[in-house]
Amino acid sequence: MSDGLTMLFGLFVLLGAVGAAAALTWFERRLLGIWQDRYGPNRLGPFGSGQVLADMLKLLTKHDWVPPFADKLVFIFAPTAIVVAMLLGFAVVPFSSSLYIIDLNIGLLFFLGMTSLAVYSVLLGGLASNNKYALLGGLRSAAQMVSYEVFMGLSLIGVVMLTGSFSMRDIVEAQRDGWYCISQFLGLCVFIVAGIAESHRLPFDLPEAEHELTAGFHTEYGGMKFAMFMLGEYLGLMLICCMIVTLFFGGWLGPILPAVVWFVIKVFVLICFFILLRAAIPRPRYDQLMSLGWKYMLPLTLINLVVTGAVALSLAEV
Amino acid sequence: MFEAVFSQFRSIWRILGHSFSRAETVQYPEQKPYLAPRYRGRIVLTLDPDGEERCVACNLCAVACPVDCIALQQGVREDGRWYPEFFRINFSRCIMCGMCEEACPTYAIQLTPDFEMCEYQRQSMVYEKEHLQIAGTGKYPDYNFYRVSGLKIAGKDKGEALNEASPIDIRSLMP
Numbered sequence: 216m217s218d219g220l221t222m223l224f225g226l227f228v229l230l231g232a233v234g235a236a237a238a239l240t241w242f243e244r245r246l247l248g249i250w251q252d253r254y255g256p257n258r259l260g261p262f263g264s265g266q267v268l269a270d271m272l273k274l275l276t277k278h279d280w281v282p283p284f285a286d287k288l289v290f291i292f293a294p295t296a297i298v299v300a301m302l303l304g305f306a307v308v309p310f311s312s313s314l315y316i317i318d319l320n321i322g323l324l325f326f327l328g329m330t331s332l333a334v335y336s337v338l339l340g341g342l343a344s345n346n347k348y349a350l351l352g353g354l355r356s357a358a359q360m361v362s363y364e365v366f367m368g369l370s371l372i373g374v375v376m377l378t379g380s381f382s383m384r385d386i387v388e389a390q391r392d393g394w395y396c397i398s399q400f401l402g403l404c405v406f407i408v409a410g411i412a413e414s415h416r417l418p419f420d421l422p423e424a425e426h427e428l429t430a431g432f433h434t435e436y437g438g439m440k441f442a443m444f445m446l447g448e449y450l451g452l453m454l455i456c457c458m459i460v461t462l463f464f465g466g467w468l469g470p471i472l473p474a475v476v477w478f479v480i481k482v483f484v485l486i487c488f489f490i491l492l493r494a495a496i497p498r499p500r501y502d503q504l505m506s507l508g509w510k511y512m513l514p515l516t517l518i519n520l521v522v523t524g525a526v527a528l529s530l531a532e533v
Numbered sequence: 534m535f536e537a538v539f540s541q542f543r544s545i546w547r548i549l550g551h552s553f554s555r556a557e558t559v560q561y562p563e564q565k566p567y568l569a570p571r572y573r574g575r576i577v578l579t580l581d582p583d584g585e586e587r588c589v590a591c592n593l594c595a596v597a598c599p600v601d602c603i604a605l606q607q608g609v610r611e612d613g614r615w616y617p618e619f620f621r622i623n624f625s626r627c628i629m630c631g632m633c634e635e636a637c638p639t640y641a642i643q644l645t646p647d648f649e650m651c652e653y654q655r656q657s658m659v660y661e662k663e664h665l666q667i668a669g670t671g672k673y674p675d676y677n678f679y680r681v682s683g684l685k686i687a688g689k690d691k692g693e694a695l696n697e698a699s700p701i702d703i704r705s706l707m708p
Binding site: 248249250251252253254491492494495496511 | 534541544545547548549551552554555556557558560
């Protein structure tokens with residue numbers, strides 16, 4: 216694509232992602248409603264989709280308040296960081312073989328880097344609020360993200376080994392013979408768990424944990440700044456789903472239908488699965504989360520890494 | 534560990550099964566829930582079967598009321614009947630506990646299955662006697678206090694009530 220077209224497409228992705236995140240707030244509530252034997256928002260507009268507009272209006276017109284005891288600069292900076300980081304992450308997502316913003320040869324590392332940057336948002340938000348609940352939320356998120364980041368990266372090394380490239384397009388092209396969700400099943404499982412923890416959604420939303428920490432790191436946030444945090448969370452969810460599809464479910468590959476349609480369908484199904492997880496699984500205790508990470512997930516990842524390495528090596532020698 | 538993982542997957546599967554079950558929600562304003570006749574809602578004052586006021590202004594309801602939301606003043610009619618000169622219930626205080634209904638000796642005050650009584654102004658929640666009075670007998674169609682009580686009113690002397698013996702002449706020794 217030419218530079219102008221790429222820029223246009225980038226703008227389209229930017230607006231599309233933000234719009235989709237807004238729509239996702241409504242969609243998630245409807246879906247949770249179905250699984251909890253109720254309706255969810257169904258009053259405003261067709262199927263209650265006007266709820267998105269109503270929520271947005273409400274958040275936009277709310278008093279944009281900074282508590283007097285907070286660290287003002289950091290307090291305002293924190294919510295923007297997560298949105299910016301997550302939106303930058305979308306830059307390396309290949310929507311089809313020709314539809315992408317940029318094809319970095321370190322695309323995967325860029326994605327990992329951007330999701331790591333999002334940690335700062337939660338951490339700084341919790342720290343700058345100068346509130347003990349927010350601080351506890353920030354503390355938890357720091358511990359959670361640092362420990363889950365370790366094997367989030369490691370679980371993807373198997374994919375990289377099989378492909379021999381960090382480029383997202385190469386990874387998808389390498390899955391023409393078979394999706395990595397079969398050969399890298401352990402990696403997929405670990406990555407899904409780490410992905411949920413990374414986007415701190417239920418069941419791993421310990422930084423928020425509304426029943427013990429009021430609202431965790433965004434206790435002091437309201438109005439648009441709160442909306443930015445929520446936007447970041449939903450963008451993170453979509454980004455993780457895009458990545459799982461790209462890395463393990465063959466990205467845009469699929470018969471008959473156009474490539475982009477396949478990609479969107481796969482991401483949509485995966486988002487539904489993530490919402491199902493939220494509806495079904497309770498939140499673990501903080502220490503359970505840590506022991507799950509270090510005692511089970513890390514060894515599983517290492518086993519996956521060693522076996523994949525051995526297989527890849529033996530195949531290469533033949 | 535395996536048991537824990539298995540139970541997680543089982544609960545995910547079960548929740549997925551709920552995609553096909555019907556929602557329990559009662560969509561309230563369009564779809565009204567069934568309320569039993571004994572539901573404790575808006576308070577009314579009823580009439581006896583002859584169309585006379587049941588309330589004798591005994592003040593028992595006001596005494597029983599835990600939030601003191603009932604106020605009334607007793608008066609006596611020319612025919613000897615007692616009646617409330619005014620009867621006021623402040624519904625912004627009322628907790629719909631039904632104590633007044635239980636205390637009432639004449640079945641005058643009754644709670645109804647109506648709870649939709651929202652107002653924009655608090656003063657509108659104060660109901661006077663003309664707002665409380667209804668034209669019927671409510672939940673007890675046959676009861677008439679004056680027919681069974683010993684009180685003398687016009688048209689019914691002492692000893693003429695149902696199941697009531699004639700008064701004893703205390704100055705006589707005759708059986």
